[in-house]
Amino acid sequence: MQQSTSPARPVPLHVGIIMDGNGRWATRQGHSRGEGHRAGAAMVRRIVEVAPDAGIGVLTLFAFSADNWRRPKAEVGWLMRLFREYLRVERARCVVNGVRLEVIGRRDRIGRALRTAVEETERDTAAGTRLHLRIALDYSARDAILRAAQCLQPGTIPSRDSFGRLLAIVDHGIPVPEVDLLIRTGGERRLSDFLLWEAAYAELHFSPLSWPEFGPAALQDAVRDFASRERRFGGLPDAAAG
Ligand code: IPE
Ligand code: IPE
Numbered sequence: 001m002q003q004s005t006s007p008a009r010p011v012p013l014h015v016g017i018i019m020d021g022n023g024r025w026a027t028r029q030g031h032s033r034g035e036g037h038r039a040g041a042a043m044v045r046r047i048v049e050v051a052p053d054a055g056i057g058v059l060t061l062f063a064f065s066a067d068n069w070r071r072p073k074a075e076v077g078w079l080m081r082l083f084r085e086y087l088r089v090e091r092a093r094c095v096v097n098g099v100r101l102e103v104i105g106r107r108d109r110i111g112r113a114l115r116t117a118v119e120e121t122e123r124d125t126a127a128g129t130r131l132h133l134r135i136a137l138d139y140s141a142r143d144a145i146l147r148a149a150q151c152l153q154p155g156t157i158p159s160r161d162s163f164g165r166l167l168a169i170v171d172h173g174i175p176v177p178e179v180d181l182l183i184r185t186g187g188e189r190r191l192s193d194f195l196l197w198e199a200a201y202a203e204l205h206f207s208p209l210s211w212p213e214f215g216p217a218a219l220q221d222a223v224r225d226f227a228s229r230e231r232r233f234g235g236l237p238d239a240a241a242g
């Protein structure tokens with residue numbers, strides 16, 4: 001008798017998203033840039049909700065770059081309040097939905113209340129296994145690489161894997177697999193110092209949609225587009241490999 005074999009379940013993806021275009025979206029609607037960021041936060045909620053069913057196991061969202069401190073004080077203040085509010089409201093939902101929320105990036109330049117909210121959220125959601133959500137806040141990939149390099153013993157060269165793990169740790173995270181799919185919304189086609197090491201072999205997807213109008217359907221499209229790509233990692237196409 002033939003044994004029925006169930007198809008292997010695909011490995012959950014690590015998806016990174018550069019959530020860009022909030023300000024331009026708001027300006028087009030005749031709203032303030034702050035309103036664009038508020039709409040952006042609402043879109044984060046929707047995307048986090050659908051991510052596990054889209055086959056995503058780790059989701060890293062670029063929320064505030066180390067260079068975003070160069071923006072006007074009022075906009076930075078608005079964003080920081082929004083992050084605090086997001087964590088306050090989302091903490092319980094993350095626990096119920098099995099989402100482990102982690103914030104990566106520097107902690108020494110954000111306000112004390114936000115730092116406390118980050119720590120409490122990370123503590124309360126640590127048991128989540130359905131989705132590992134990483135929010136990059138005061139984040140710079142180049143700064144993380146420099147800080148990780150500083151941790152090395154002089155004269156030692158770590159393996160790529162162990163350096164990757166170190167990179168997560170210096171940014172207060174736990175090690176995660178490399179990025180499979182990197183999405184940038186808002187029409188620009190650049191990395192803006194996001195996950196430079198971890199995305200070495202990521203498939204890139206650039207969406208013309210602004211982040212507040214991205215939506216679950218656009219995420220599905222991006223994942224479908226990813227599934228149609230052939231990843232070779234420097235080898236040969238499957239057909240030619242023999
Ligand atoms: C992304 O949207 C959010 C942050 C960088 C904080 P932007 O604020 O960069 O929006 P645009 O690019 O000006 O439209
Ligand atoms: C990248 O967007 C940072 C985030 C999305 C948080 P920016 O709007 O800051 O990037 P540039 O300035 O267009 O490169």
Ligand code: MG
Nearest residue numbers: 020021022186
């Ligand atoms: Mg931008």
